[in-house]
Amino acid sequence: MLDELPFELLSHIYSYLDTAQSVSHVSSTCRRLHNxxxxxxxxxxxxxxxxxxxxxxxxxxxxxAAHGLTTLSRxxxxxxxxxxxxxxxxxxxxxxxxxxxxxxxxxxxxTIGYQPCIDSYEDWTSGDWSSRKQVLTWCAxxxxxxxxxxxxxxxxxxxxxxxxxxxxxYFDQYKHLAAWxxxxxxxxxxGRDDITSxxxxxxxxxxxxxxxxxxxxxxxxxxxLQRLNIGLNGGRTSSIQSYTTDGIMIHCTSLSxxxxxxxxxxxxxSGIALYPxxxxxxxxxxxxxxxxxxxxEVVTLKGFSIWGLNFLSEDKLGVGVGPSTEPFRILEVSPxxxxxxxxxxxxxxxxxxxxxxxxxxxxxVEVSTYSVIPLPPSSQGGRSSGEVFLTGDNSGTIRLxxxxxxxxxxCSYWDTANDSTIYALQTQGRERxxxxxxxxTTVMVYDLRVSGGRAYHNIEVPPSTQRHYNTRHPRATKPxxxxxxxxxxxxxxxxxxxxVNQFRAQHxxxxxxxxxxxxxxxxxxxxxxxxSPTLFAGVEDAVIQLDFTGILDAHPDPVxxxxxxxxxxxxxxxxxxxxxxxxxxxFGMYDKTDENALGMNLWVQAGVGLYKGTATGLDDRxxxxxxxxxxxxxxxxxxxxxxxxxxx
Numbered sequence: 001m002l003d004e005l006p007f008e009l010l011s012h013i014y015s016y017l018d019t020a021q022s023v024s025h026v027s028s029t030c031r032r033l034h035n036x037x038x039x040x041x042x043x044x045x046x047x048x049x050x051x052x053x054x055x056x057x058x059x060x061x062x063x064x065a066a067h068g069l070t071t072l073s074r075x076x077x078x079x080x081x082x083x084x085x086x087x088x089x090x091x092x093x094x095x096x097x098x099x100x101x102x103x104x105x106x107x108x109x110x111t112i113g114y115q116p117c118i119d120s121y122e123d124w125t126s127g128d129w130s131s132r133k134q135v136l137t138w139c140a141x142x143x144x145x146x147x148x149x150x151x152x153x154x155x156x157x158x159x160x161x162x163x164x165x166x167x168x169x170y171f172d173q174y175k176h177l178a179a180w181x182x183x184x185x186x187x188x189x190x191g192r193d194d195i196t197s198x199x200x201x202x203x204x205x206x207x208x209x210x211x212x213x214x215x216x217x218x219x220x221x222x223x224x225l226q227r228l229n230i231g232l233n234g235g236r237t238s239s240i241q242s243y244t245t246d247g248i249m250i251h252c253t254s255l256s257x258x259x260x261x262x263x264x265x266x267x268x269x270s271g272i273a274l275y276p277x278x279x280x281x282x283x284x285x286x287x288x289x290x291x292x293x294x295x296x297e298v299v300t301l302k303g304f305s306i307w308g309l310n311f312l313s314e315d316k317l318g319v320g321v322g323p324s325t326e327p328f329r330i331l332e333v334s335p336x337x338x339x340x341x342x343x344x345x346x347x348x349x350x351x352x353x354x355x356x357x358x359x360x361x362x363x364x365v366e367v368s369t370y371s372v373i374p375l376p377p378s379s380q381g382g383r384s385s386g387e388v389f390l391t392g393d394n395s396g397t398i399r400l401x402x403x404x405x406x407x408x409x410x411c412s413y414w415d416t417a418n419d420s421t422i423y424a425l426q427t428q429g430r431e432r433x434x435x436x437x438x439x440x441t442t443v444m445v446y447d448l449r450v451s452g453g454r455a456y457h458n459i460e461v462p463p464s465t466q467r468h469y470n471t472r473h474p475r476a477t478k479p480x481x482x483x484x485x486x487x488x489x490x491x492x493x494x495x496x497x498x499x500v501n502q503f504r505a506q507h508x509x510x511x512x513x514x515x516x517x518x519x520x521x522x523x524x525x526x527x528x529x530x531x532s533p534t535l536f537a538g539v540e541d542a543v544i545q546l547d548f549t550g551i552l553d554a555h556p557d558p559v560x561x562x563x564x565x566x567x568x569x570x571x572x573x574x575x576x577x578x579x580x581x582x583x584x585x586x587f588g589m590y591d592k593t594d595e596n597a598l599g600m601n602l603w604v605q606a607g608v609g610l611y612k613g614t615a616t617g618l619d620d621r622x623x624x625x626x627x628x629x630x631x632x633x634x635x636x637x638x639x640x641x642x643x644x645x646x647x648x
Contacts, residue, residue: 003032010036014044018456020066042066049456052376052429053530060127064558068129071557072533074458075548076432076445079491080619082551082584082608086138086536086543088145088180090169095183095230096238104182106541107141109190113541114141115523119200119216120536122528126152130558134528136536137216138543139195142188144218146181148232156562173581174547175562183228183238185220193222199255199263207278213237217263217277219250225265227277242285243275254309254317257385262333264317266306270295272319274337290337294319294329305368312374313386316343320391322368328391330403346391346408348399367393371425371435375450376530388450390433392422398435400450413446415492417590417600426525426535429453432489434535436522441496441539443522447489490592495522495537495544497585498604533557544585551578551608552620579608588625 002010010033017023023045027037042062046055046069055065075081088104107114120136131152138145149172159167159175172178185193198218206213212233219225223245231237248268256262260278265288267273273288295304308320317331317338329342347364371392377385387403396419399409413433424436430453435444447454496519520540527535535546549560551574556564565576578584586605603615603622611620 002026003030007036007040011040011044014041015048017045018049019458020045020070023066024063038063050429051452051455052431055531056124058124058127058129061129064129067555068557068559069531070456070458071550071553071555072531072548073431073456075533075550075557075619076428077458077489078550078617078619079493079589079603079622080550080553081546081548082578083495083544083546083587084173084583084585086545088147088182090171090178090180092180092182095181095228098236098238101182104180107143107190110141110541111191113520114139114190114194115196115540116140116538116543117195117198117218118524118526118536118538118543119198120526120528121200121202122532123203125150126154128153128558130561131155132559134532134534135200135214136526136528137198137200138536138538139198139218141190141194142185142220144183144185144195144198144216144228146183146214146216146230148179148181148214150177151559151562159562173563173579173583174560179232181230181232185224188220193220193224195219196221196249196251197253197265199253201255201261201277202257205259205261205277217253217255219245219253219265221249223247223249225250225253225275244285244287245273252306252309254311256311256314256333258314262311264309264311264338266309267291268293269305270321272306272309272317272331272338274333292331292338292340294321294331294340294342307368307370308372310372310374311386312372312389316386318372318374318389318391320369320372320393322394323366324368325364325366327367327369327393328372344403346401348393348397348408365395367395369393370421370423373425373427375427375430375448390425390427392425392435394421394438396420396422396437398422398425398433398446413444415444418442418444418492421521423521423523424525424538426527427530428527429530434525434527436525436537438521439519440494441520441522442492442494443525443537444492445490491589492591493587493589495539495587498588533559549578550619552611574611575609584608586621589622 002013014023017026023037023041027034027041042065045066046062050069053069058065092101092104093099094101116138118136118138120134122132122134125131125133131154132150134149136147136149155177156175158177159171162170170177195218198216201215201217203211206215212231214230214232215227217227225243225245227241229239229241245267250265253263253265263275263277265273265275271291271293274290275286275288303323304321306319306321310318312318312330315333317333319329319331321327321329326345326347329345332339332343348367349364369391372389374386374389389401390398391401392398396414398413400411402410418437418440421438422435423438426434427448428434430450431448433446433448435446437444522537522539524538525535533548535548537544537546547560549556554572563577565573567573586607588602588604590600590602592600602625603618604625605621606623615622615624
């Protein structure tokens with residue numbers, strides 16, 4: 001009967017299908033519904049279940065996009081990821097000489113370790129889900145590092161025909177084509193001239209004819225503000241554009257989202273300057289075309305400073321300051337420049353159930369706002385860009401704001417066990433908030449319940465014919481089929497590797513100021529795109545890459561499909577697939593037992609190949625620390641998804 005309905009009614013029916021499996025079952029009923037699903041059905045599913053995670057025009061296969069997004073959502077819910085320290089390796093080119101660097105050297109001369117800044121973006125290069133170009137940039141003291149990575153079916157064919165030496169040199173552990181570039185500030189001294197802020201110009205912001213050029217805007221502690229242009233394709237070219245700062249230290253910057261972007265930078269304790277990015281004549285140093293002082297009498301306030309800048313939209317600039325009872329304000333960006341009088345200033349009040357702030361409940365509190373980030377537009381809610389945004393401050397509180405509301409904030413997020421400063425915020429569409437905190441190397445993940453946000457909820461599926469649990473282990477239990485509770489969507493992970501001494505000895509890493517042993521703030525977070533499975537976190541003296549994937553997933557995200565290695569029997573070899581270089585780290589994390597309880601569940605990750613799969617609703621690597629048994633002896637058999645145990 002469904003096959004006789006007109007397309008308008010079919011479209012309406014498909015909007016109520018809440019799982020990819022339902023769409024697939026309808027598609028398999030007859031040829032007409034199969035054709036409709038291929039052309040329209042999967043697009044309707046993506047639009048209704050992932051309204052805030054934009055997908056590109058994929059003429060080849062929207063079904064593959066649904067596979068990628070549902071898998072990504074499930075891995076976030078199950079806290080399934082593999083994490084590694086990120087360092088340049090393989091193909092490394094030094095700029096501006098374009099000479100190959102045989103090995104990257106960690107910067108020396110830092111007394112307490114550098115504080116990395118990170119930015120990244122991801123763009124589709126073809127008509128299928130896995131064909132992407134990802135550009136990442138981060139700073140290591142006075143060095144600027146850039147990685148350009150390409151994935152997809154064409155890259156897989158290139159890998160299959162490459163020699164073993166070329167595979168090790170040009171490809172990463174996922175068989176993705178990766179090239180590194182490094183640029184050192186001429187005459188820069190580690191610890192004194194460190195890069196303090198950086199931004200990548202997005203593809204849609206590039207000048208006509210410069211599509212192949214990657215541009216990175218960066219600022220340093222000694223007042224240098226420059227843009228590095230690198231021609232990655234069509235010839236080896238690099239150039240530097242400088243901006244006038246009068247030698248004033250720059251702490252934070254922000255790049256506007258407009259097609260012709262503007263750069264905002266703090267200038268002095270309370271000054272903000274605005275610079276143009278695209279100019280006809282770029283041979284001379286460019287000056288700010290607008291500059292204001294938001295608080296001239298700042299000298300009377302001890303410790304007051306601008307701590308965070310971020311464009312909420314093309315014409316709104318969010319400014320975080322403190323310590324102050326008005327720690328956040330929004331400035332208008334007009335065609336003539338910045339308007340000094342703010343559109344709105346915010347006072348934050350002490351919540352009635354919060355014990356981390358001084359003063360009576362409801363009274364204004366003096367805090368410092370360190371991070372601000374806008375929520376992406378949504379098809380639901382009918383709002384304009386920049387009206388809804390998040391802020392994080394030194395009280396450990398994340399606040400959701402709406403310019404349309406008279407309230408100072410609509411809701412707040414905090415952790416009763418961690419009240420440290422929120423240094424970094426990152427959103428995954430309108431579904432999740434990821435926050436970097438000031439203590440214990442902790443990343444917090446919150447379920448973001450706003451209009452046009454989370455619309456897809458995965459349901460755990462029964463295990464496949466390959467057992468994902470060890471039936472010979474006395475505590476092993478078969479995973480249950482149940483819907484996940486909302487309480488488990490909020491969780492914290494400690495980005496400090498367990499068993500670090502063994503890890504460092506195994507891989508020959510030196511202890512640089514014990515950087516692998518001590519706690520650190522999470523200074524910055526970067527997600528290349530809302531649909532990217534990779535999250536980058538900057539901690540003291542290092543950058544960590546977290547790839548959200550399940551190591552026992554027989555059908556992983558198509559982005560990671562090329563990494564799967566199988567045995568002669570056709571089973572997945574877990575360690576060869578997900579940890580071929582032995583560099584995956586094991587972390588700990590906790591989540592709340594329910595939304596209102598003070599109790600929490602603690603979990604630790606087993607090594608890749610050491611899994612039980614007994615924690616209901618969690619990735620197979622997570623286990624209860626109170627029930628961790630001594631590691632089994634090494635086996636001569638390869639570890640596969642059949643449940644064989646093997647040591648690291």
